[in-house]
Amino acid sequence: xxxxxxxxxxxxxxxxxxxxxxxxxxxxxxxxxxxxxxxxxxxxxxxxxxxxxxxxxxxxxxxxxxxxxxxxxxxxxxxxxxxxxxxxxxxxxxxxxxxxxxxxxxxxxxxxxxxxxxxxxxxxxxxxxxxxxxxxxxxxxxxxxxxxxxxxxxxxxxxxxxxxxxxxxxxxxxxxxxxxxxxxxxxxxxxxxxxxxxxxxxxxxxxxxxxxxxxxxxxxxxxxxxxxxxxxxxxxxxxxxxxxxxxxxxxxxxxxxxxxxxxxxxxxxxxxxxxxxxxxxxxxxxxxxxxxxxxxxxxxxxxxxxxxxxxxxxxxxxxxxxxxxxxxxxxxxxxxxxxxxxxxxxxxxxxxxxxxxxxxxxxxxxxxxxxxxxxxxxxxxxxxxxxxxxxxxxxxxxxxxxxxxxxxxxxxxxxxxxxxxxxxxxxxxxxxxxxxxxxxxxxxxxxxxxxxxxxxxxxxxxxxxxxxxxxxxxxxxxxxxx
RNA sequence: GUGCCUGUAGCUCAAUGGCAGAGCGCCUGACUGUGGAUCAGGAAGUUGUGGGUUCGAGCCCCAUCAGGCACCCCA
Numbered sequence: 001x002x003x004x005x006x007x008x009x010x011x012x013x014x015x016x017x018x019x020x021x022x023x024x025x026x027x028x029x030x031x032x033x034x035x036x037x038x039x040x041x042x043x044x045x046x047x048x049x050x051x052x053x054x055x056x057x058x059x060x061x062x063x064x065x066x067x068x069x070x071x072x073x074x075x076x077x078x079x080x081x082x083x084x085x086x087x088x089x090x091x092x093x094x095x096x097x098x099x100x101x102x103x104x105x106x107x108x109x110x111x112x113x114x115x116x117x118x119x120x121x122x123x124x125x126x127x128x129x130x131x132x133x134x135x136x137x138x139x140x141x142x143x144x145x146x147x148x149x150x151x152x153x154x155x156x157x158x159x160x161x162x163x164x165x166x167x168x169x170x171x172x173x174x175x176x177x178x179x180x181x182x183x184x185x186x187x188x189x190x191x192x193x194x195x196x197x198x199x200x201x202x203x204x205x206x207x208x209x210x211x212x213x214x215x216x217x218x219x220x221x222x223x224x225x226x227x228x229x230x231x232x233x234x235x236x237x238x239x240x241x242x243x244x245x246x247x248x249x250x251x252x253x254x255x256x257x258x259x260x261x262x263x264x265x266x267x268x269x270x271x272x273x274x275x276x277x278x279x280x281x282x283x284x285x286x287x288x289x290x291x292x293x294x295x296x297x298x299x300x301x302x303x304x305x306x307x308x309x310x311x312x313x314x315x316x317x318x319x320x321x322x323x324x325x326x327x328x329x330x331x332x333x334x335x336x337x338x339x340x341x342x343x344x345x346x347x348x349x350x351x352x353x354x355x356x357x358x359x360x361x362x363x364x365x366x367x368x369x370x371x372x373x374x375x376x377x378x379x380x381x382x383x384x385x386x387x388x389x390x391x392x393x394x395x396x397x398x399x400x401x402x403x404x405x406x407x408x409x410x411x412x413x414x415x416x417x418x419x420x421x422x423x424x425x426x427x428x429x430x431x432x433x434x435x436x437x438x439x440x441x442x443x444x445x446x447x448x449x450x451x452x453x454x455x456x457x458x459x460x461x462x463x464x465x466x467x468x469x470x471x472x473x474x475x476x477x478x479x480x481x482x
Numbered sequence: 483g484u485g486c487c488u489g490u491a492g493c494u495c496a497a498u499g500g501c502a503g504a505g506c507g508c509c510u511g512a513c514u515g516u517g518g519a520u521c522a523g524g525a526a527g528u529u530g531u532g533g534g535u536u537c538g539a540g541c542c543c544c545a546u547c548a549g550g551c552a553c554c555c556c557a
Contacts, residue, residue: 006530009548059555062483079557107557112483115550121557188555333555343556351557379557402515437517452515466517 010111010119018384020393022122025384026104028150029124036143038102038126043083045106049073051082055364057185057335063109076108079334081358081375082365084127089367097130097371104380116350116382125355125377129362132372134309137340137357140374141310142317144344144353147378151387155347158323160311161187161330163356164339165303169272172299173265181335183269188331191277195270225250272297277329283311286326303339310340336361342376346386353378395446397424399461400436402452409456413449416479424449441466 007013014022030040049066052075056064065076077083080103092099104124111117126143128136141158148156163184170180186198228250272293279289287308294301307326315321332341332354341356355376362371397417401410410426417424427436433450440448450462450471461479464471 004530006548063555109556111556112554113549114552117556123557125557192554331555354557377557382557400516404514432513433515434513434517438519439517441517448516450515454515462515464516469517471516 008119010113012118012120012381016393017390020390021387022380022384024390025151025387026122026124026380028152029147029378029380029383030102030104032143032147032150033102033124033126036100036139036146038100040102040104041084041087042105043077043080043087043103045077045108046074047077047083047086049075051075051086051365052078055082055334055336055361057333059333060109063111065108065110078109079107080105080123080125080377081127081334081336081361084375085129085361085365085367085373088129088371089362089365092129093368098136099129100126100131101129102126116379116385118381121382122380123377124380124383125375127373127375129373130371131374133306133339133357133374134313136372136374137306137310138313138317140355140376141340141342142314142319144342144355144376144378145319145323148344148352148383151383153346153352153383153387156323156344156352157325157347158342158344159325159327159330160307160340160342161326161328161332162303162307162340163332163337165301165307166273166276166328167338168301168303169294169299170269173269173272175262175265175269179262179266183266183273185331185333185335187273187277187329190273191329195274198273199266199270272299273328277327280327280329281325283308283321283324283326287311290326307340332356334358336364340374346382348386350382350386351379352382352386392444394423395444397422397447397449398436398440398443398445399424399426399449399451400433400440401427401430402433402450404430406451406453406456410449410451413451413461413476416476417449420479437464437466 033040049064050073052061052064056078060078064078067074084101084103088099088101102125105122106120107123108120110119113119124147126140128140131139141160145156145158166184166187167180170183175183183198190198225247232250275293276290279286279293287304290304294304311321311324311326314324330341330343332343334356336358337356338359339357342354343351344353345351353376355374357372357374359370359372362373363369397414399410399414399417401407407426407430414424414426427439431439437448446466448464448466450464455461455473458475460473460475462471463474
């Protein structure tokens, strides 16, 4: 079709039927958030690009709409949490904690469009700033479910994992921060392709280890660095040729060499994680199994106790424990998560909601001191799509002037009806009454107010009930008694 | 980012490589004070777009745009 202009790819026109459903779902959710004491905020759609540079994670960072305008590096927000914490750091550090904040509005991600996957969609969510584990985590989890219940979404499944637990274990296995991260963010892949898939990925991401060179065992970082510097100096290798200074060169070399040392630990970690991922299911069965696995490996994770505490609180929040499934294979590509993470899927596997704990993000955004925080967000369009359809819109009244002479009186009648709280509109096309009636019937209007010369002169109207197919004459004053 | 399927009137869809059609919807009238019906008429298309093959392309080929499906990831 030439001459028409299509919506931009991935953008979505929301027509009345869908909009009704979205508005209904949003109202139901927001009523829950308000009932739990969350205060709404609204924040800019455009943020400094820098806000998303560090903690977002490569996967999502690559999907941020970025642009330069007037010499500024800007971005359309791909999620709300960074904005909320930026605003917290800027304006709300004087507030008593915990601070319960809620939000609703569009976010943008450059993804391949599919059904219910749009490049602009609406997130509705909350952050509990200054809310420590385990209680704030349990509150968030329970609230996420309460919102879905309020929206009448049935059959959803809550999947809970814990990034902090994984990191704790990997730390005990002696893995560097960097390697821990790579493994943690590979968990989703692990579930699909097993350890080998992650090993493969790890190798792709890393530079090749240096063959044939080994550090003397038992040195800490500083000692090893000094040893390397001395060795290179003794070999009369000039380190000042490139753009890096000698310390940087040595640090990089050290990382490569350490990677060799790490190989054994990485293998141990991979097999541990593979078994951990396999242990998914109901908490009652899974938690003891995890504990047994850790005992067997000679590891201990304080986070396991935290996770147990979080899950233990859910019943007291009124959440059906049957809905909850432990799953350490949760990905959650946002790299700022530090503790419990969760996702909620509908019965068909469509993700409706996601969130988790991010204790370092406030500090990373320049906040004074570290503030523990946890939050989650729904995808409003998805929630609305799986919620029961919205009921028919409010029944409207069509005011039908019999002739053009009756039009201004029809407007007065419509004003009276609206003052009474009814939704009234007046035919603007000057159509014959018969057509207005059939039009009103076809649109599903409940009533037609007919005004002609007779009604105009007696300041009355004929009130026709389309369903009952009967009518009576009312004075304008009698409208108030309808 | 990867693989696959599909684009014809507002909508749902027809049309062997040979005249672009139907149903629904929309508009007008029958019908200037009473119903979703009926009847008559009307508007509506560069077959997503751009190339190519062919005497001839909605149909075959290439590209591109858009939608969908399965991945990846996410809400």
